[in-house]
Amino acid sequence: MECEGNYVKAGRRSKEEKKVFRKQLRASHTLLKHEGIRTTRQPTKSLVVANGGLGNGVSREELSAVLREMGAMENLVMPPHKPFAFVTYRCEEDATNAHTRLNGQKLLCAENSVVLYLSYVNSVTHQKAVAETLPQGLVLVEDFVSPEEEAQLLAAVDWSSAHEDVSGSAQKALKHRRVKHYGFEFRYDNNNVDKDKPLPACLPGECLPVLERCLRDGHINIMPDQLTINQYESGQGIPPHVDTHSAFEDTILSLSLGAKAVMEFRHPDGRVVAVVLPSRSLLVMKGESRYLWTHGITPRKFDLVPACESQSAALASPDVRTQSGLTLSKRGTRTSFTFRKIRHERCRCAFPSACDSQRTTSPSPASPPSLPCCRADAALLEEEYVHRVYDAIASHFSSTRHSPWPHVCQFLNLLAPGSVLADVGCGNGKYLGVNPELVAVGCDRSGALVQICADRGFHAFVSDALSVPLRTASCDACISIAVIHHFSTQERRLAAVRELVRLLKPGGQALVYVWAFEQEYNKQKSKYLKDHNRDSSPTQNSSKKTQEPHGEPDTQRHSYYPAEDKLSVHTNRTAFNSQDLLVPWHLKEGNKQDGKDSSCRLSSRTDPRPGCDSSREATHNPDSKPCSDTSGCSSAPVFHRYYHVFQQGELEQLCSQVAGVKVKSSYHDQGNWCVVLEKDPSLQMI
Numbered sequence: 001m002e003c004e005g006n007y008v009k010a011g012r013r014s015k016e017e018k019k020v021f022r023k024q025l026r027a028s029h030t031l032l033k034h035e036g037i038r039t040t041r042q043p044t045k046s047l048v049v050a051n052g053g054l055g056n057g058v059s060r061e062e063l064s065a066v067l068r069e070m071g072a073m074e075n076l077v078m079p080p081h082k083p084f085a086f087v088t089y090r091c092e093e094d095a096t097n098a099h100t101r102l103n104g105q106k107l108l109c110a111e112n113s114v115v116l117y118l119s120y121v122n123s124v125t126h127q128k129a130v131a132e133t134l135p136q137g138l139v140l141v142e143d144f145v146s147p148e149e150e151a152q153l154l155a156a157v158d159w160s161s162a163h164e165d166v167s168g169s170a171q172k173a174l175k176h177r178r179v180k181h182y183g184f185e186f187r188y189d190n191n192n193v194d195k196d197k198p199l200p201a202c203l204p205g206e207c208l209p210v211l212e213r214c215l216r217d218g219h220i221n222i223m224p225d226q227l228t229i230n231q232y233e234s235g236q237g238i239p240p241h242v243d244t245h246s247a248f249e250d251t252i253l254s255l256s257l258g259a260k261a262v263m264e265f266r267h268p269d270g271r272v273v274a275v276v277l278p279s280r281s282l283l284v285m286k287g288e289s290r291y292l293w294t295h296g297i298t299p300r301k302f303d304l305v306p307a308c309e310s311q312s313a314a315l316a317s318p319d320v321r322t323q324s325g326l327t328l329s330k331r332g333t334r335t336s337f338t339f340r341k342i343r344h345e346r347c348r349c350a351f352p353s354a355c356d357s358q359r360t361t362s363p364s365p366a367s368p369p370s371l372p373c374c375r376a377d378a379a380l381l382e383e384e385y386v387h388r389v390y391d392a393i394a395s396h397f398s399s400t401r402h403s404p405w406p407h408v409c410q411f412l413n414l415l416a417p418g419s420v421l422a423d424v425g426c427g428n429g430k431y432l433g434v435n436p437e438l439v440a441v442g443c444d445r446s447g448a449l450v451q452i453c454a455d456r457g458f459h460a461f462v463s464d465a466l467s468v469p470l471r472t473a474s475c476d477a478c479i480s481i482a483v484i485h486h487f488s489t490q491e492r493r494l495a496a497v498r499e500l501v502r503l504l505k506p507g508g509q510a511l512v513y514v515w516a517f518e519q520e521y522n523k524q525k526s527k528y529l530k531d532h533n534r535d536s537s538p539t540q541n542s543s544k545k546t547q548e549p550h551g552e553p554d555t556q557r558h559s560y561y562p563a564e565d566k567l568s569v570h571t572n573r574t575a576f577n578s579q580d581l582l583v584p585w586h587l588k589e590g591n592k593q594d595g596k597d598s599s600c601r602l603s604s605r606t607d608p609r610p611g612c613d614s615s616r617e618a619t620h621n622p623d624s625k626p627c628s629d630t631s632g633c634s635s636a637p638v639f640h641r642y643y644h645v646f647q648q649g650e651l652e653q654l655c656s657q658v659a660g661v662k663v664k665s666s667y668h669d670q671g672n673w674c675v676v677l678e679k680d681p682s683l684q685m686i
C-alpha cells in the first residue's frame with residue numbers, strides 16, 4: 001500500500017478495480033434509493049462522495065484536505081448527519097482527476113476510517129437552505145465577557161472540595177458533568193430548591209460585574225440569587241429539560257466559559273433548534289424558550305457547527321440551513337454559569353402544559369390489568385400497555401436510544417455488503433444506518449417511531465411484528481431487538497419468532513434480543529441494576545455521592561401493590577420478582593409527542609397508566625440511562641409498558657419450536673437474552 005497525504009492507495013489490479021466499480025455502483029443505488037440523489041456516468045464538475053459525510057465521522061477539514069489535492073474546489077457541501085458529501089470543482093478535469101484517484105481509496109481520519117466512492121452528479125441536490133430562527137425569547141450575546149473576566153470567573157471556582165465546601169457552596173459529581181451551587185442548592189432528586197434553606201455561600205463576588213452588565217443591558221431586571229456552575233468535559237452533557245417553573249423566575253442566564261458547545265432546544269411539536277454557544281457568550285432564556293422548549297447538551301466529543309466561525313446566526317440545527325457550511329468541532333471543557341432568581345410564588349406562565357405550578361391533573365394509578373386469558377385479551381393488553389405507550393412516549397423514548405448496542409452492531413457489520421436486512425420493531429431506527437452497505441428496512445408498530453425513522457432518512461413502515469408485509473424469504477437477515485418481550489402470551493411470542501423466520505432466505509440469520517429475568521448473570525449485575533446502586537452508594541471513581549435521579553425518595557416508589565392476579569408494577573433498577581409486569585416510563589416534560597394528543601389522552605383516561613410514582617427510569621438498554629439526570633424537569637406523567645421478561649433458556653426453547661430454523665448461538669448481554677437463528681439453508685425458496 002502506498003500512502004499519499006492521509007489517504008491510502010489500494011492496489012491497482014484490475015480485479016481490485018472491478019470490486020471498486022461494483023461498490024461504487026452499489027453506493028450510487030443507495031444514494032438514489034435512500035436520498036433521491038441521481039448520479040451519472042458522464043463526467044461533470046460535481047461529485048457525490050459516498051462515505052465522506054459528517055455522518056461517517058469525517059470532518060470538513062479532513063475531507064477537503066484530500067479533495068483539494070485533486071484540483072481547484074469551488075464548493076464542498078456536507079449535509080448534517082449524512083453519510084455523503086458533494087464536491088464541485090472549477091473544471092471537469094479536476095473532478096475527473098478526483099474521481100480517478102480517490103474512488104475506492106481509504107480516508108484515514110481522527111474519528112474513523114472510511115472508503116470513499118465517488119460518482120458524478122448533474123446537480124448538488126441536497127442544498128437545503130431553510131431559514132431558521134432561535135426559539136422565541138432566546139437571545140445569545142457573543143463576547144459578553146472579556147478573556148480576562150473569563151479567566152477570573154474560572155479561577156473563582158474551587159472544584160477541589162466535595163459536597164458542601166468551606167465556602168458554603170454545594171458540589172456534586174453527576175453522571176455527565178459536575179456541578180456546584182451557590183445561593184440555593186438545586187436538588188436533582190426532586191428537581192427543585194429548598195427555598196427556606198439558603199446555602200451559606202452566596203454568589204461569588206467575581207460574578208457581580210457580569211450581573212450588573214446584565215441589569216444595565218436589560219437582560220434582567222432583578223438580581224439573581226442562585227448560581228449553578230456546570231462543568232462538562234468533552235463527551236459530557238446535560239439531558240433535555242425545562243428548568244422547573246415553580247423553582248425559578250422567568251429569566252435564566254447562562255454564561256459559557258472555556259469552550260464552546262452546541263445546546264439543543266426542543267419544542268413539544270418536534271422542532272429542534274441547535275444553538276452554538278461560543279465561549280464568553282451569554283445565553284438569555286425568557287418566555288417560550290425558558291418555559292416551553294427543553295434545553296440540553298448531547299454528550300459527545302464533536303459538535304456540528306457552522307464552518308465559518310463568524311456566522312452570527314450561531315445555528316447548527318439538524319434540519320438547517322446554510323448548506324455548505326457545517327463542520328465538526330472538537331469539544332473542550334466547558335464551564336457554564338447559570339444564574340437564576342428563586343421564585344417564591346406559584347408560576348403563572350402562559351404555558352400550563354409545561355408548568356408544574358399549573359398542573360391540574362394529578363394522575364393516580366388505578367387498578368393494573370391482569371395477565372390476558374384469551375387472544376383478544378392479549379391483543380387489548382398490548383394495544384393499551386405497549387402500542388399506545390410507545391406512540392405517546394416516542395420522542396422522549398427516541399431521545400434516550402442513541403447508542404446502538406455493540407453486539408448488535410457486530411452482527412450487522414458481519415453481514416455481506418448488499419444484504420437485505422429487516423429490523424422488525426425498529427424503534428427510532430438506530431440500527432438501520434449502522435452498516436451502510438446493507439439494504440435495510442425497518443418496521444415498528446408505533447407510527448410515531450416510524451416517523452422518527454423517516455425523518456432520519458431511513459426506510460421504515462408501520463407494521464405489527466406478527467404479520468410483516470414483506471415477502472417470504474426476502475431477507476438475508478432480520479433483527480428483533482427488545483420487541484418479543486412485549487407479547488403477552490407464549491403463543492404470540494412464538495408467532496413473532498415464526499414471522500421473523502418466515503422473512504429469512506434459506507441460510508439467512510436472525511438476531512433476537514429480549515429482556516432477561518436474570519439481571520445478574522455470572523455474578524455480574526447488568527448495567528440496569530448497577531445504575532440503581534449508583535444512586536445510593538458512592539461512585540467507583542469518586543468519593544462524591546452520585547445522585548441525579550429524576551425521582552422521588554424510595555418510600556414513594558411503590559405507589560401501589562397489585563392484587564394476586566394483577567400485573568405487578570416493577571420498581572425500576574431492582575431485580576425482577578415476576579416474569580410478567582408493567583414497567584414505568586416517566587415522560588419528560590417537553591417530550592410529549594404532540595401536546596394535543598398525549599395531553600387529552602392523559603386527562604381523559606381513567607386507567608392506571610398515568611400513575612405518578614416518579615421512580616427511576618426503566619430501561620434494559622445497556623448503554624443509555626434515560627431520565628437519570630435532569631436539572632429542571634418538573635414531575636411528569638408515567639406510562640406503563642407491559643413486559644414478559646425471559647428466564648434463562650426460555651428464548652432458545654421458544655425458538656426450537658419453530659420448524660426450519662436452528663439456534664446458532666445464544667448469549668446474555670447486559671440483562672438481555674439473545675439468540676442468533678439460522679434458517680435451514682437447504683429449504684427451497686418457494
Ligand SMILES: O=C(O)CCC(=O)C(=O)O
Pocket residue numbers: 228230238243254255295336338631632
Ligand atoms: O450548561 C448550561 O449552559 C445549562 C445548564 C442548565 O441548563 C441547568 O443547569 O439547568
Ligand SMILES: [Fe+2]
Pocket residue numbers: 241242243295631632
Ligand atoms: Fe437548565
Ligand SMILES: [Zn+2]
Pocket residue numbers: 245246291347348349350351354355356357358
Ligand atoms: Zn410555569
